[in-house]
Amino acid sequence: MKQITLEHVTKTYFIDSESINAVHNVSMEIDKGEFLSITGHSGSGKTTLLSIIGGIVKPSSGTVLFEGNDVSSFDGDRLSEYRCEKIGFIFQFASLFQNLTAKENVLLPVVFRTRRNTLDKDEKRAVELLNLVGLGDKLNAYPSQLSGGQQRRVAIARAFINDPQLILADEPTGDLDEETEAEMMRYFTKMNEEREITFIMVTHNTELARQSKRQLRMPVS
Numbered sequence: 437m438k439q440i441t442l443e444h445v446t447k448t449y450f451i452d453s454e455s456i457n458a459v460h461n462v463s464m465e466i467d468k469g470e471f472l473s474i475t476g477h478s479g480s481g482k483t484t485l486l487s488i489i490g491g492i493v494k495p496s497s498g499t500v501l502f503e504g505n506d507v508s509s510f511d512g513d514r515l516s517e518y519r520c521e522k523i524g525f526i527f528q529f530a531s532l533f534q535n536l537t538a539k540e541n542v543l544l545p546v547v548f549r550t551r552r553n554t555l556d557k558d559e560k561r562a563v564e565l566l567n568l569v570g571l572g573d574k575l576n577a578y579p580s581q582l583s584g585g586q587q588r589r590v591a592i593a594r595a596f597i598n599d600p601q602l603i604l605a606d607e608p609t610g611d612l613d614e615e616t617e618a619e620m621m622r623y624f625t626k627m628n629e630e631r632e633i634t635f636i637m638v639t640h641n642t643e644l645a646r647q648s649k650r651q652l653r654m655p656v657s
């Protein structure tokens with residue numbers, strides 16, 4: 437069975453009397469352990485597609501299956517379990533909680549998943565991840581005390597805290613310098629190869645897209 441199957445996925449938004457076809461009839465199958473990059477013009481529906489796969493936005497028509505189950509049919513605990521345990525999200529825009537430190541931000545998905553306070557082993561893992569993204573010296577810094585690229589790296593660390601099966605990354609290296617970007621890509625590739633984590637990554641960087649195993653270019657609607 438494929439890990440993810442998209443069947444004629446369409447999303448139409450309505451603003452006043454105008455309709456916007458954000459995603460138009462996308463069908464594809466993605467195997468566990470694939471590294472798929474998505475490119476396409478601004479406004480071509482890349483973020484919308486990731487949000488549909490992640491169960492954040494419901495498609496107007498068509499279906500998304502995760503391990504054979506229809507994601508739109510998930511609700512309540514099943515939906516939280518899907519989002520929290522299976523997926524690590526790296527959002528396009530700043531998504532850190534301003535009143536939590538870097539380490540607390542990384543730990544937040546653990547609290548959502550387990551509905552308990554974090555344990556020593558969770559904290560150790562958060563520190564390990566922050567070290568991996570080069571922020572071992574910023575554990576207790578608040579987002580306002582971090583640069584844009586550093587905040588982005590906290591969000592990258594956070595995406596891995598629950599050992600996800602799938603990473604949905606929306607321009608994850610958008611505000612990083614070339615060297616840090618390459619370092620993050622090496623980490624993604626390593627996690628992809630060693631742990632068979634599936635990656636779906638939106639990027640404007642055609643060089644990065646070329647490095648991935650498979651590419652999807654969003655059509656202009």
Ligand SMILES: Nc1ncnc2c1ncn2[C@@H]1O[C@H](COP(=O)(O)OP(=O)(O)OP(=O)(O)O)[C@@H](O)[C@H]1O
Pocket residue numbers: 449450451456457458476477478479480481482483484485528
């Ligand atoms: N919540 C919404 N309500 C109405 N229209 C929306 C909404 N979200 C997105 N859109 C519209 O859907 C289209 C696709 O948006 P989306 O954010 O998916 O594009 P994108 O490919 O991620 O663009 P970018 O590269 O600029 O991030 C755009 O025309 C956008 O204006």
Ligand SMILES: [Mg+2]
Pocket residue numbers: 482483484528606
């Ligand atoms: Mg986008």
